[in-house]
Amino acid sequence: MNSSKPLKMSILGYGGMAGYHFSRLSKLGLVKFVGAFDTDEKRMQAAAKDGMTAYPSAEALFADPQTEAVLIATPNDWHRPYAVAAANAGKHVICEKPVALSCEELDEMTAAAIKNKVVLEVHQNRRWDADYIAVQNIINGGKLGKIYRIDSHVCGANGIPGGWRKLPEQGGGMMLDWGVHLLDQIFDFIKEKPLSLYCKYSHALGFDVDDGFDAQIGFENDLTVNVRVDTNTFTPMPRWIIYGRDGTAVINDWDLNGKIILPVYGKEVEIVGIKAGNGFTKTMAYRPHDSVSESDIPAPSVDGDAFYKNFVAAVRGKEKPIVSNESVRKILRIMELCAISSKENKVIKDELKNL
Ligand SMILES: NC(=O)c1ccc[n+]([C@@H]2O[C@H](COP(=O)([O-])OP(=O)(O)OC[C@H]3O[C@@H](n4cnc5c(N)ncnc54)[C@H](O)[C@@H]3O)[C@@H](O)[C@H]2O)c1
Numbered sequence: 001m002n003s004s005k006p007l008k009m010s011i012l013g014y015g016g017m018a019g020y021h022f023s024r025l026s027k028l029g030l031v032k033f034v035g036a037f038d039t040d041e042k043r044m045q046a047a048a049k050d051g052m053t054a055y056p057s058a059e060a061l062f063a064d065p066q067t068e069a070v071l072i073a074t075p076n077d078w079h080r081p082y083a084v085a086a087a088n089a090g091k092h093v094i095c096e097k098p099v100a101l102s103c104e105e106l107d108e109m110t111a112a113a114i115k116n117k118v119v120l121e122v123h124q125n126r127r128w129d130a131d132y133i134a135v136q137n138i139i140n141g142g143k144l145g146k147i148y149r150i151d152s153h154v155c156g157a158n159g160i161p162g163g164w165r166k167l168p169e170q171g172g173g174m175m176l177d178w179g180v181h182l183l184d185q186i187f188d189f190i191k192e193k194p195l196s197l198y199c200k201y202s203h204a205l206g207f208d209v210d211d212g213f214d215a216q217i218g219f220e221n222d223l224t225v226n227v228r229v230d231t232n233t234f235t236p237m238p239r240w241i242i243y244g245r246d247g248t249a250v251i252n253d254w255d256l257n258g259k260i261i262l263p264v265y266g267k268e269v270e271i272v273g274i275k276a277g278n279g280f281t282k283t284m285a286y287r288p289h290d291s292v293s294e295s296d297i298p299a300p301s302v303d304g305d306a307f308y309k310n311f312v313a314a315v316r317g318k319e320k321p322i323v324s325n326e327s328v329r330k331i332l333r334i335m336e337l338c339a340i341s342s343k344e345n346k347v348i349k350d351e352l353k354n355l
Helices: 016-028 041-049 058-063 076-088 103-116 130-141 174-189 306-315 325-344 350-354
Strands: 007-012 031-037 069-072 092-096 120-123 147-155 194-202 212-219 223-230 240-244 247-251 258-263 274-276 279-281 292-295
Touching: 007 016, 007 058, 007 076, 016 031, 016 306, 031 041, 031 058, 058 076, 069 076, 076 092, 076 103, 092 306, 103 120, 103 325, 120 306, 120 325, 130 174, 130 240, 130 247, 147 174, 174 212, 174 223, 174 325, 194 325, 194 350, 212 325
Parallel strands: 007 031, 007 069, 069 092, 092 120, 147 223
Antiparallel strands: 147 240, 194 212, 212 223, 240 247, 247 258, 258 292, 274 279
16 A cells, blocks of 8 residues: 555445435545445435546446545444454455444454454544533643542433434444443543442433433542433533532533533632522522633634544554443443343443453
């Protein structure tokens, strides 16, 4: 392979996410998209219009030596069979998240990649979300002091979009769709050991798959993380709340609207009780405005193309894949444990020791 030339890549499943990859990667110039296969004739026409060979089948795509790597962006149940077939055909693989429907499936994919000496890297792109990096910077910066609680919430009001995301057999549901991102972020960043996990799936919209969930993870050092996904919330909710001993940070959205609020120390604050609802409280009375300072969320510098650059470098043997398959397997396992917790209404502890 000539390392100065763009990597020749073909796409399996030319739907919404693949279109996003196509436009971003085409601009980067690291990859040249050469072919595509989609079961939908209209998407095949779109691929041809975008200058790619529209293959009549996945097998025809795998058989063509011009393709060096594939991007799998099909519904989730097709990730395993396509990744294994691609590896066996000697193609490197970018696989969309969730990489598979179970750890067992991922193990088969990883084994095929190792056997055929190809790179299999999962697109856990939200490790480069600016809001998530901002959270890390705020916590590492230390201004909030010891962190004892983190809320990571993604709440929309559009229900579950599309057909396959509503079907269990296709790997639908919000745990596999969004949970995989939010849990990946938490376990990518937090180095404390998890001690307990309780999860409850919601089925408010009546589908066979979960339309959201609440997961509470207790970590060492008295840290609690609450992860929530909801698809039926008709009001904006903060994306993140970070609770520290010395202050609070709220990040409202992906555009980093929000604030860091710190108490002004050295200033005596007389807490005056207030009528609250049908009662009285000092505990929850509002702080006098001049007893806290507020600042904006500092915008981090993020290379949003880091994943793509790393994949191409990994294919060329210059770097290790930045998203390791071990890290991805851990999240798959945690999602399996979330499903058990929700179904059996139980707190998971022992199984977390073997993550
Ligand atoms: N990383 C992210 O930010 C992100 C965002 C959205 C979706 N995704 C992932 O991307 C994948 C695709 O999601 P989407 O939103 O693009 O879905 P989509 O429904 O828009 O696109 C899927 C495409 O795959 C095609 N398809 C279905 N079965 C196929 C098969 N057997 N062979 C070939 N093509 C087939 C469909 O016709 C469709 O065009 C999913 O795994 C999803 O989780 C990731």
